Amino acid sequence: MSPPGASPTAPRVRDALLAHAERIAVVPLTLVVSPAGSGKSTLLDAWQRALAAHGQPTAYLDLSPLHADASVLVADLREPCAHAAPGFGAETLAALALPPVADTWRSLARAWLRDAAKLEAPLVLFVDNFHELPHEASGARWLDEVIRASSGRCAVVVSTRGSVPGCAARLRADGAVLDVGAQDLSLRFDEVRDVLAAHGAGADAEVTARVLARTGGWATGVQLAARRLAQVEPAARAAFALRLAREPDLFGFVANEVLRDEPAEALAVLDAVALLGRCAPADAAELLGDPRAGGWIGRAVERGLLLSDGDEVWVHQLWRDLLNERAAQREPPAARAATLQRA
Numbered sequence: 001m002s003p004p005g006a007s008p009t010a011p012r013v014r015d016a017l018l019a020h021a022e023r024i025a026v027v028p029l030t031l032v033v034s035p036a037g038s039g040k041s042t043l044l045d046a047w048q049r050a051l052a053a054h055g056q057p058t059a060y061l062d063l064s065p066l067h068a069d070a071s072v073l074v075a076d077l078r079e080p081c082a083h084a085a086p087g088f089g090a091e092t093l094a095a096l097a098l099p100p101v102a103d104t105w106r107s108l109a110r111a112w113l114r115d116a117a118k119l120e121a122p123l124v125l126f127v128d129n130f131h132e133l134p135h136e137a138s139g140a141r142w143l144d145e146v147i148r149a150s151s152g153r154c155a156v157v158v159s160t161r162g163s164v165p166g167c168a169a170r171l172r173a174d175g176a177v178l179d180v181g182a183q184d185l186s187l188r189f190d191e192v193r194d195v196l197a198a199h200g201a202g203a204d205a206e207v208t209a210r211v212l213a214r215t216g217g218w219a220t221g222v223q224l225a226a227r228r229l230a231q232v233e234p235a236a237r238a239a240f241a242l243r244l245a246r247e248p249d250l251f252g253f254v255a256n257e258v259l260r261d262e263p264a265e266a267l268a269v270l271d272a273v274a275l276l277g278r279c280a281p282a283d284a285a286e287l288l289g290d291p292r293a294g295g296w297i298g299r300a301v302e303r304g305l306l307l308s309d310g311d312e313v314w315v316h317q318l319w320r321d322l323l324n325e326r327a328a329q330r331e332p333p334a335a336r337a338a339t340l341q342r343a
Contacts, residue, residue, distance in 0.1 A: 011039065011195055012191075013043055017046075024051065024124055025056055026155070027177065028147055028152075028155060028176050028177075029147050029156055029158065029165070029176065030155070030157040030178040030179075031158055031164055031178070032157070032158070032160070032185075033160055033162065033182070034161070034181060034304075036161055036304060037218060037220030037253060037257065038186070040159040040185070041062075041159065042219075044157060047126075048060060056124060057121055057122075058084055058123070058125075058126060059081040059084045059123065059125050061080060061125075061126070061127055062129060063129045063132045063133060064132055065132050067132065068132070068133050068138070068140070069139055070104060070142040071096060071104060071108065071138075073133075073142060073143070074092060074108045074112065075096055078092050078093070078096075085121075088118075089115050090115065091112075091114045091115050092111045095110075095111035105139070105141050105142040105145070106145070109142050109146055112142075112146055113149055116146075116151075116153040116154045119153050122152060122153055122154065124154075124156075125155070125157065127143065127157065129161075130143075130158045131302060135163060135166065143165055144165045147167050160304070162301055162303050163303070187212070189208060189209070189212055191217075192212045192215075193205075195222050195223060195226050199223070199226035199230045200230040201227075201230040201232075202234055202237065204237065206238050207229065207238050207241055210238055210242060211229070211241050214242065214317070216317050216318060218316060218318060225241065228240070229241065258319075259305075262305070265296045266299060266303070266305065268290075268293075269293060269296045270300065270305055270306070270315060271323055272284040272287045272288050272293075273306055273315050274315045274324050278312050279312060280311065281293075281297045281298075281313055284313065301313065
């Protein structure tokens with residue numbers, strides 16, 4: 001299996017990012033950490049194609065909440081691995097057939113590592129959407145152990161909106177992690193201009209600059225903006241670009257792809273941080289008046305809903321505008337005014 005390929009009008013993966021493919025097979029862990037819709041899967045697809053062109057065996061798995069169970073994760077990942085490296089996984093299959101016990105993930109990890117040690121050539125595993133696995137889940141613990149103890153036979157590429165494998169910090173300290181972040185994936189001026197032109201929205205410098213400023217280079221935001229701008233008269237496009245937060249297509253993506261399965265507590269945290277702007281987690285918790293808010297803020301960071309530098313949290317600028325726009329429409333004016341005063 002492979003990541004979903006890029007659409008014809010999607011931004012082209014820049015050469016500097018594509019060049020990282022040369023290092024993927026020689027480091028234990030490659031991390032791609034960025035919010036939803038920023039091009040993580042597109043990058044993984046480009047890397048996998050580049051490696052395949054040079055004969056490098058690769059396997060891909062798109063994680064879902066079901067893969068929190070190590071047995072499900074291992075079974076689903078073994079299949080593309082066996083396709084890439086015929087004969088791989090005999091000991092893993094035998095371990096999967098055993099009755100489950102409390103620490104089944106450990107025996108599965110040992111079996112997987114024994115199978116990996118028999119590989120003739122290193123295997124690169126692309127694991128998409130790691131944020132779907134809770135840290136304490138057996139699936140996450142299994143993957144962490146496989147990365148930590150792989151001994152060069154399995155290199156792992158992990159994409160995630162926020163949370164990362166537990167071994168990442170130690171490997172990073174050893175210089176054994178290739179990191180790609182949101183800034184690396186954010187589109188530059190010329191890339192935004194090319195997306196606008198590809199969608200028939202022209203290549204005007206002022207419009208391009210405004211779209212870049214409003215979206216922060218967020219790939220999906222740029223593409224959705226380009227589709228709408230293509231339907232606007234050229235003379236009105238610059239003014240329209242300033243009103244992107246009111247576009248239903250943009251909020252529809254955030255609501256349906258990012259927030260769809262999030263509980264009310266997580267949505268309340270997002271609304272609070274969107275209202276406050278960049279802030280300390282304690283400030284958002286105080287605004288919410290909920291003693292559990294700190295835990296929900298931590299979860300939101302792990303899920304990639306909030307950005308963080310370890311001291312403060314914030315929401316992507318365009319998401320912030322969208323969330324505030326939604327809150328203003330949902331909340332009566334008097335209640336909204338009271339919330340603003342508290343902030």
